[in-house]
Amino acid sequence: MNNYSFDNITDRRGTNSVKYDLLKQRYGKDDLIPMWVADMDFDTPPFIFEAIAKRAQHPILGYTFRDESYNITIVDWLKNRHQWDIEPTQISFTPGVVPGLLMAMEAVSEIGDEIIVQTPVYFPFFTTIKQNGRIMLNNNLKEIDGNYTMDFDNLKSIITPKTKAIIISNPHNPVGRVWSKEELGELVDICYDNGIKIISDEIHSDIVFSPNKHLPISSISEKAAEISFVFMAPSKTFNIAGLSTSFVVIQNTKLYKKYEKKLDAFHLWQGNIFGNVATQAAYSKKGAEWLDEMLDYVEGNINYVIDFINERIPKIFVHKPEATYLLWFDMKEYGMTHKELTDFFINDVGIAINQGRIFGSGGDGYIRMNAATSKAVVENAMLKLEVAISNLR
Template sequence: MKNYNFDKILNRRGTNSVKYDLLKERFGKEDIMSMWVADMDFACPDFITQAISKRLQHPIFGYSIRPESFFKSVVNWMKERHQWDVKTSEISFSPGVVPGLFLALKAFSKPGDKIIVQQPVYFPFFTTVSENDRQLVSNNLIEKDDYYTMDFENLEKQIDEKCKMIFVSNPHNPVGRAWKKDELHKLVDICKRHNVLIISDEIHSDLILKPNKHIPLASISDDAAAITLTLMAASKTFNIAGLSTSIVISKNPILLKKYNEAMDATHLMQGNIFGTVATEAAYTHGAKFVDNLMSYISENIDYVEEFIFKNLPKIEFKRPEATYLLWLNMKAYNLSDKKLMDFFVNEAGIAVNSGKTFGSSGSRYVRLNAALPKSELIMSMNKLKAAIDKI
């Protein structure tokens, strides 16, 4: 089995990277560690760079199609990794998962309609709604001892005939839940009874920490399949987000047709030659890489868990079930969100995401990206401890 070298430190500064080359603009400082944006500091695996290099051998990069082999790789990946039977005819495209949320919004709702999100959640979930003349309904997650669950009672109370859709993050960014079957069944039951479509963003579906499992929402029942459009991508898992390629799946041909019409109307269906090639390579050869990656990330998370337990007990932290994103409850320090960010950036020297950007229920949390070489992670934890010791 090939082992990948996740310990290698790669300098990403000067590569037009959002995570590094926007530090000054976003945080006012460049010489800090970067643990914010959700991409990894690990090299993309060789089978992907080789596939891209092979395509580069031909010097014309004209309009291109997604070949049968692309769809086959998606079908096989869903079957092997997620035990989900999907057919080529059930797969479409989006130039990104967030554009997919937007296209779904265009396809299945009209101005004034209500869309439900469950905060704290990845912020484009609610900006996509509020910036496009729809009404945002937030059914906040319930938090107990830093473990989050869906508030089914409140969901049912809030739904009215104007609610057309719910955006679900499965697994959930930033709280790291990999939703369980019984939770998904309850959600589907409510949505079906109230004619609410489910847009299930499953971009983190391959970043699962043992012993948890990703359950594709649409796979749990015929009812779920009938009301769900699923958005997935190889982008997070294989560090290819800059190639702007993701996939859209629905078992309901009417939903898929409407989605495709919205995409055709915006001419976004063309895609990116290298994104097609990279995604196919990822889904064809990626299984071992993902297993190796997730063991490494799991050890990184073990390290943070132990470090916090021993050295920073006022930080409340629950190990995520999925993703490499750590959701740290900093309430015990009694700092405002602004002061908390100022502390991380200027005292600890670490760029993180402010929890508040994920909705007001994320106030006084921070999101920390743990997909980086262990030596760098250790450095960041020591910097955090040194800064906290001075408070």
């Protein structure tokens, strides 16, 4: 039996929502269906609001800290959800995953060192590396018939003595891969042998479709745990990204200390009261039930889109993602330039999507569409796309 409904979408316009209220600034129009930024249209679950409301009844919101029970909540979630056993002392804080990636990168490299990414990938990785004086090396993912894998031969060939870390997206945004134990194992072997640390962005780890199973990279072996940082958050999972509360698991004590030094240097350890309260409310039995229902609903949307595209717009190639509510459309068959594809979605289709190009090399000719909205919105978007495509040429 379902306890939650995901069919009704609350109007977010006028709430300083990036997804809705920045449409005009980003796309030149605000009458677009917003299927861009990775933020869900679903209401944040009620039990999270109840916890926030309870805390808000206290009249003082002064400096706060996360106590032992906070870390234990995370330990329990990781054990129950991912069968990963960690110690409370291995958890540290970051307001967002992206600033955490930066702190980890700073902890293990110097200005002028090289950091690897695997494109197409979540583009703030590029800014984090380049705007902080590091050199970005790219190990393009290998794509064969829409299936993406890591290119280990190329990876080995680009490593130099200055290569200090690789930032991975696990599961991978935007291609939707849940990296397998074999793939992660091979990556760990290469990194371990070359003194490279793995900074693993696992923000999408809870949004995985059965039978796929997320593997936190540090959980696969002792070697992996020795060289990895695992960043996670309840932000994507429960639609609470506006609370800026995330965490990192670092099992190597030396790396943990180095990370904490950076956290201290930036004075970012504090966090905020409501983010802490929301995290504990989210990582609960109720949270797990809500998440399972949300995943079923989103998977329904994703299956709908895949079937629709395959039957009615087969020149678009799209694979079912193993994880994330993001769909990665290969539109290369239409031979549009980057600008033509951008204009087509804004002016002809009427949907705000993310352009493939922004995800780096290998992204041209693709678009990323967010399916975490109501079924009715998804159906409408698909009809609009079909009509716009049939009007082409």
